[in-house]
Amino acid sequence: MANVNNTSPGRHTVDETIRDKQAEKKDTIQLYVSFALMIVLTAMAFVAVASEQIPAGFAIPFILLLACIQFILQLFIFMHLNEKGSEYPILFIFSGVFVAILTIASLMLLIWW
Helix, strand or coil: CCCCCCCCCCCCCCHHHHHHHHHHHHHHHHHHHHHHHHHHHHHHHHHHCCCCCCCHHHHHHHHHHHHHHHHHHHHHHHHCCCCCCCHHHHHHHHHHHHHHHHHHHHHHHHHCC
16 A cells, blocks of 8 residues: 655654654753752752741751652653653652661661650
8 A cells, every 4th residue: 555645764854854843852952941940849848947037847848849849850851751652650759768768667666766
């Protein structure tokens, strides 16, 4: 059967090339916005520590929350875990995080109880 587009198998049509460039531009913008968000989150953590008006009882959980948000965003945006076919790496990463939290919690229980 003849090729409907009259293009060879390795070549793109003009529409596919335009779609690819638009998708690439969208991905680039998403990376820049994500990078700016990471800088804002880091600046917020710095201000929480540098400001002497914020009590340590609030600053420490706040910084840990910002760190968790930054960790998840970096995994999904910069490590491309939001793409198709990355279910197993996500499963392994979050299983490792769960085991680490469980280990730390059990060691804390053994030490302080």
